[in-house]
Amino acid sequence: MQTQNNNKAGWADRPEIQQRIRYVLYIICGLLVIADLLVSRYTYLPVEDIPAFYAFYGFAALVGVVMLAKILRQLVGRGEDYYRKNKKESDGNA
Amino acid sequence: MPEYHPFLPFLVAALLAAVTRGTLRSIIMLLAPVVGGLMLLGVETGTLVQYQLMELTLSPYRVDALSLPFAYIFHIGAFICVLYSLHLKDTLQHVAGMLYAGSAIGAVFAGDLFTLFIFWEILGLSSAFLVWSSRDDQSVSAGVRYLIFQVLSGVLLMAGALWIWVDTGSLAFDVIGLEGGAAWLIFFAFGIKCGFPFLHNWITDGYPASTPTGTVFLCCFTTKVAIYAMARGFPGTELLVYIGAFMACYPIFFAVIENDLRRVLAYSMINQLGFMVVGVGLGTALALNGAVAHAFNDVLFKGLLFMSMGAVMYVTGRTKASDLGGLYKKMPITTALCIVGAVTISAFPLVSAFISKSMIMSALIEEGHGIIWMFMLFASAGVLEHAGIKIPYFAFFAHDQGIEAQEAPRNMLGAMSIAAVLCVAIGVFPAMLYNILPYDAPYSPYDMTHVLTQMQLLAFATLGVVFLHRSGRYPAEVPSVNLDFEWVYRRLLPGIYRIVVRTLQIIGDFIGSYLQSWSGNLMAALNRTHGPQGTLARTWPTGSMVLWVAVLLAVFLVLDFL
Structure with a gap:
């Protein structure tokens, strides 16, 4: 038994929000690569x-x-x- | 000096839980870990209680730096588990749960192998009742298989302990080291409960068969006691590094394709145990601290994940990814708490797994295990997929299945919240945990390199998931069973047994039919002579008898004269 309320799309189902989350991820990934080039991290291997x-x-x-x-x-x-x-x-x- | 053994509050609570009901039972069960925990705060390391039993010196209560962190987390874990299961009216589960948690605490304080064996057995038996508490066909047979592994582990431990006693005259439980037959027996006894490869299916088979609350109890204790025992008996055993690396890697693939989300978590648990086993195998102060810290954290984050899946199961009756989805709208708090667990197990900075797993990874590199380190890094990325993303995504997001649901009961939410807060608190204030670790090995998890490299690994692994998803390559969740090593004893061996039985039957039939024809011939021959028509069965007239007797006498007479 499903009520209408159950089928209502929530925030996570909206494509524009999904897209926004993806963009945030892309930006984070980009920043992390840039940071890797700027910071000198110590390495063992x-x-x-x-x-x-x-x-x-x-x-x-x-x-x-x-x-x-x-x-x-x-x-x-x-x-x-x-x-x-x-x-x-x-x-x-x- | 402590006034009582820490097992006692749990034993008393188990006995009282059997005869009380309702709120009174709830209070008693919540008090056990609180009373035990408070007593523990006043205990000093180095406490040793010994008894003389005939020729044996037994140390049922030994407190040192290695046993204490485990005792702390078992008390915290027990409190969380009890709180999580308060809504139940199931006496069996409550009693078994209290005995189970108590025996785990007893085991880590055992100073000799005999005491360890006693608690080892209570641990195995009481937990089997937790598997059986689902009370359906599947859980009954899974529980039997589970118990067989526990008993096997207990038998190996007992045999090894007796052997050591005969050899050395002492039962003290200290570093054993992998030399001699007795050591190997005990190594495998611990190994079974650690989830060694090919001995691991009791975890993936038993845990998902238990009730929503039973599984949470199960995931907290047995395997962590085994890690403790391994760290006590076999630190620095290099073989463990390779076993651990294998344990960390292979369950990932099964976790990715597994449909039952609680079984995904069971595979994930073996993967996390792999990290701890590697830490024990390295045996340096940093690595052992890492193994202990990771075991401590694992109780919290794996417990949190099992609790969130338990809540989903309790509310919806479903645990399969293919049947779930869209629950975030109806269970927002459970969703948020599950995500905290998922982030923690993935070891993002600022949560507890980051500060413990990085110790093991650093120790690996310091000890020059570059290749194993690459495998463990691979396993870390794999964790993100199956535990970090798959669990929350398929349970709470994915496709809305329109399932009727409401938020989990308050006691469940409370238990999950405690675990979630601790996951984050330990991540933000690592000193909280570092201060209770057994060995002196200062470590700082939050430097630029650690944070940057871990974030890169995890962010790009997430990017990998997005890539697979967007390109349609991500495998859909389908209702299925994936054959693991258990197939050998659930299908192959019974199959071989059946073939052998059938072959023996055929041979038996052949021999039988041969015997039958032979015996038939024999019977026919006997029948000819002795049967109703047989020569020997004929009725002879008395006259002929008398005649033959006369002949016989005549012969004797003649012989006598000769």
Whole structure:
């Protein structure tokens, strides 16, 4: 049962607000890269010397995780009743 | 000297909770962690209570710098859990919950392996009742599987402890080190409860099967006791660095595709335990402090996330991402508190995970584990995806499913608020936590490099999510089961068992039919001679009998004369 009130779009559903949130994120990302070029941070490993290394790594890691997870889903994804079905079978055999 | 063991308030509360109802029970259960916690504030490190039991020296109560931070957080965690579950009228859950929290506290104060084993077993058994408290088919079988792992861990601990006792004559629980069979047994006993790879499915299987409140209890204690035990027994065991790194990385992929949001959190917990295990494995003062601090914080932020998902489940009856969405309009406070938990677990600056995880990361780099450090950084970005964004997004935003819902009960909101405030307070004032850490290793999390690099990592990882989403590459949540290692003992081994049984049946049938035909032949032969028509079964006239006796006598007579 849904009332009309339930279907009313909230603030987070409005495209212009979603767009504004995205713009804020883009600006933050831009500022962080600029800050990386201005500030001299200390490093331990050679890879850390690459400008904006953490930015590249964060983006690549996340996209990599999700892409690999999609492959994993192809391998291990099964129907929701996978184990229940199995149980019924074994119950039937018993 | 303390007047009583810190387990006692919880034991008393559990006994009283069994016989009281309503407000009285609520007060008793809330008082247990408060009374225990206040007593703890007056306890001095170095307190040691020992008893002589025949030849054994037992130390049921040992307070030192390593056990205290765990005891503090267990009292705070217990208070939050009790507050969160006050609306329940379920005696079983209340009693099991009090015993469970109390035994965790007992375990961290255990100065010998025998006492540890006792609390280890209460911990396992009482928590199994929390899994069973859902009282449905799924939770019953998940609870049995859960208990098997707990019992296995207990058996290994007992065997290892006995072995050590026979070898050394002492049961003292101090640094064990990974040498000799006994040490390996205890290592795996702790490892099971730490969620070691391939021994981890009791977490992902058991936790989501429990009730909304039961899961919150579960997530606070067992695994943190295991981290404590590992830090006590096996600090600086290098193997743990690699095990921990594996634990931090592989659950991420499962968390990304998992549909049940409480199971996502269970995978996420293994990932966080990975960071702690790495810290223990490094074994430096900074790394051990980091592991303890992260365990402390994990109780709060993982508890907060489990509480928010529990609230959603309590209100809507759903926990699957594919069934949820749009709840932010009806549960705004829960949404906000969940977001605090999500931000915290992602380790943004100014929240608690940042100040503890960065200690472990710094220690890794200082010890020259560059490659492991890269993996852990990868895992940090992964946390943002499944716990930082996926959990709040799919539960409270995403597609509005038009679910009937209202804000969570007040006691739940109160419990979540305490956890959320502590998450932020520890992040803003890290000295609060640093002052109670066991080892002397000054650390400053808030310098330009740490903040900048962490913000870059997280902001660009968020950008990655936006990119995937906008380009339609983000995987949709679909109702599914993802096969994990548990498949081996839930499907493969039973399958092999069935094949073996079937093969034995066929062999048996073959042997049986052979025996049957053989015995049939035998019976036929016997029948021929002994059957109704058989030669030996014929009725013979008495006359012939007398004749043959006469013949026999005649033969003897003849033989006698010869």
